[in-house]
Amino acid sequence: MNDNESVLGSGGFRKRKHDNFPHGQRREEKENVNPSSALMTSFKSFQLELDTRHDKYERLVKLSRDITIESKRTIFLLHRFTSAPNGEEILNESEVKLDAVRRKIKQVAQELIGEDMYQFHRAISPGLQEYVEAVSFQYFIRTRSLISVEEINKQLIFTTSNSHDKQPHTWSLKVTPVDYLLGVADLTGELMRLCISSVGNGDIDTPFELSQFLRQIYDGFTFIGNTGPYEVSKKLYTLKQSLAKVENACYTLKVRGSEIPKHMLADVFSTKTELIDQEEGLS
Amino acid sequence: PLQHCLFVALLSQTILDNKGAYTALSTLENSLFTKPCSLSSMECCTISFSVPKKCQKAREHFATVRTQLESLKTKFPADQYYRFHEHWRFVLQRLVFLAAFVVYLESETLVTREAVAEILGIEADRERGFHLDIEDYLSGVLTLASELARLAVNSVTAGDYSRPLRISTFINELDSGFRLLNLKNDSLRKRYDGLKYDVKKIEEVVYDLSIRGLNKESTVGAGGEK
Numbered sequence: 001m002n003d004n005e006s007v008l009g010s011g012g013f014r015k016r017k018h019d020n021f022p023h024g025q026r027r028e029e030k031e032n033v034n035p036s037s038a039l040m041t042s043f044k045s046f047q048l049e050l051d052t053r054h055d056k057y058e059r060l061v062k063l064s065r066d067i068t069i070e071s072k073r074t075i076f077l078l079h080r081f082t083s084a085p086n087g088e089e090i091l092n093e094s095e096v097k098l099d100a101v102r103r104k105i106k107q108v109a110q111e112l113i114g115e116d117m118y119q120f121h122r123a124i125s126p127g128l129q130e131y132v133e134a135v136s137f138q139y140f141i142r143t144r145s146l147i148s149v150e151e152i153n154k155q156l157i158f159t160t161s162n163s164h165d166k167q168p169h170t171w172s173l174k175v176t177p178v179d180y181l182l183g184v185a186d187l188t189g190e191l192m193r194l195c196i197s198s199v200g201n202g203d204i205d206t207p208f209e210l211s212q213f214l215r216q217i218y219d220g221f222t223f224i225g226n227t228g229p230y231e232v233s234k235k236l237y238t239l240k241q242s243l244a245k246v247e248n249a250c251y252t253l254k255v256r257g258s259e260i261p262k263h264m265l266a267d268v269f270s271t272k273t274e275l276i277d278q279e280e281g282l283s
Numbered sequence: 284p285l286q287h288c289l290f291v292a293l294l295s296q297t298i299l300d301n302k303g304a305y306t307a308l309s310t311l312e313n314s315l316f317t318k319p320c321s322l323s324s325m326e327c328c329t330i331s332f333s334v335p336k337k338c339q340k341a342r343e344h345f346a347t348v349r350t351q352l353e354s355l356k357t358k359f360p361a362d363q364y365y366r367f368h369e370h371w372r373f374v375l376q377r378l379v380f381l382a383a384f385v386v387y388l389e390s391e392t393l394v395t396r397e398a399v400a401e402i403l404g405i406e407a408d409r410e411r412g413f414h415l416d417i418e419d420y421l422s423g424v425l426t427l428a429s430e431l432a433r434l435a436v437n438s439v440t441a442g443d444y445s446r447p448l449r450i451s452t453f454i455n456e457l458d459s460g461f462r463l464l465n466l467k468n469d470s471l472r473k474r475y476d477g478l479k480y481d482v483k484k485i486e487e488v489v490y491d492l493s494i495r496g497l498n499k500e501s502t503v504g505a506g507g508e509k
Contacts, residue, residue: 033459038392039392039393043461046417047464050418050465050466051465054465116362118365119365
């Protein structure tokens with residue numbers, strides 16, 4: 001590498017660096033650091049320990065990224081639910097996608113066997129939040145209600161696929177309460193989009209239903225207020241904005257709905273959606 | 284309404300968990316404040332014969348720390364160490380430094396992770412319960428390095444010319460040890476980047492002594508380097 005540098009680099013800086021090099025070596029010779037001393041041996045074991053830990057962390061970050069991407073795709077797929085005539089098909093397709101995500105989460109759970117989950121929590125938290133968002137979105141479309149943490153965690157209990165094992169080994173990954181809360185907070189953003197696009201499709205019941213639901217979630221979050229983790233209060237602000245957008249949509253629907261025929265409502269709201277999207281881009 | 288109950292239940296649990304740990308920690312930190320005082324007075328009289336006595340006294344303080352750590356252990360679920368890690372990691376780092384300093388003054392060796400854990404009454408292994416994280420241990424050791432740089436300067440002022448040379452050997456070994464580690468771009472890495480300034484400071488002291496021939500006269504008695 002040093003050769004490479006001397007070819008690429010020129011001028012005094014490089015030269016100085018080279019001049020310094022032998023000095024450093026000589027110093028170590030003089031100090032005579034014994035590579036097999038107790039201190040050096042223990043540091044070698046520290047090296048191993050730290051490397052193992054960092055490798056595991058990186059693997060988890062990668063898995064978390066994969067989970068995020070797949071969950072996002074599922075959410076986009078579910079957004080097409082309102083416009084597509086074959087709703088059931090899309091729900092099935094999303095289930096297939098979520099199964100793929102769960103397989104990834106299984107890998108995460110395998111990495112975490114015998115570990116303290118909170119040690120690597122920062123690596124996997126974004127992925128889990130996104131997963132909660134996707135699952136709760138699908139659940140909402142199906143049942144029009146909020147999925148509970150218990151329900152989510154029930155789907156995250158895995159058994160070993162080894163058939164020759166008599167006693168199937170089970171392990172599970174638990175979504176932490178905070179991840180769940182943040183996932184639900186993200187869900188509200190998706191619901192806001194769902195509301196606007198459902199109006200665009202001429203569905204005028206969904207917005208009212210959604211504003212009711214969002215208001216409940218917002219109430220829930222205000223109970224937590226500032227006592228929760230930092231991210232919660234940040235998302236609470238976004239949630240409030242989403243709620244306001246939905247409420248405005250409902251207002252317009254009520255006021256203008258009486259005078260505009262149903263087939264023209266779509267036009268009114270398609271311009272409104274653009275407006276909201278622009279706002280989003282700015283914020 | 285159902286959702287409300289859910290949210291409140293979830294959060295109140297988290298907050299309650301935190302509170303217990305906090306009260307235990309604040310008492311721990313209070314006892315820490317008394318401790319550095321006794322240690323820094325120790326530095327001033329490093330060359331006097333009272334060093335072993337001061338170390339003895341410092342070790343007594345660790346008894347208080349042990350009981351307080353003991354009560355901290357009971358404040359949270361044992362398998363969720365890393366959930367609340369941030370709350371006590373800096374206290375632990377400070378304690379590692381204090382333990383390492385005492386051990387260095389006693390034997391001029393680097394305290395092992397196991398020994399620190401024993402002094403603090405905690406475990407070295409994660410499996411066995413409340414333990415000392417390796418990164419916290421290493422951070423504490425790096426604090427020791429800066430303190431030794433200070434000690435090198437002050438021992439010259441106090442007329443002890445052999446100690447800086449011994450510190451220099453020690454810190455060079457420590458430096459080559461740390462160079463074995465592949466650190467990530469985290470707080471430990473930042474602390475490690477400061478180590479070279481400590482090494483430099485001590486080298487300067489050794490240089491000042493060598494150029495004036497001051498290292499010779501005392502190393503004869505102390506049986507030092509060469």
